[in-house]
Amino acid sequence: MSRFSSLPWLFCAAVLAAWLFRLIFTPSLLVTIESLMGIIVILVVTVLVRTRLEPAEVYVDRAKGIVARVGLFKVELFAGRLLAHVPLGIDLSHSATSVLAAMSERYERSSGGTLSFFVWRPLTNDSTSIGMLVSRESWSIPGLLRLEKLTEEILEDVFVLEGAMRAAYPHLRVTEAPVGLTKAVLRGGLMQ
Structure with missing residues (x-):
């Protein structure tokens, strides 16, 4: 980025x-x-x-769980989902193929999105977070019309992602990634 x-x-x-x-x-x-x-x-x-150039501005919509990064030429929206209480030693890669297949179908119909897998291990004794992050980017055009369209697209992405994760991992609870965690993942794992 x-x-x-x-x-x-x-x-x-x-x-x-x-x-x-x-x-x-x-x-x-x-x-x-x-x-x-x-x-x-x-x-x-x-x-x-x-x-x-000032760094990109970051906006947060806590109600929808979306983080927006608005730069000079582009705007990016991010939203994530977590797998809660993942036991040690479980193999997540086999079921991830069905999540990737569902998101691949979604992105074939609507281009411009990406899917990222992340593992968040804090330095404290807190639990490790494992999840997936969807993102959309577009030209940074003045006005809110493009941002609203991107918000609709990323909410659809999140809906597809959450459904695919629930189907692929029926034994694990899928939760919305907190906005702070999403921002930390975007910063490369640094908390502020």
């Missing part, structure tokens, strides 16, 4: 590469000046955005 992983940065890199190739293979003074100016502008914009 890097700042440089979105499509606008890929486009800038492609334009930069095109100007570099044009500069190398077309020995005209006008092309050289144009290419150098374009390269300098893209590099300056990249440095300014990289150094002065």
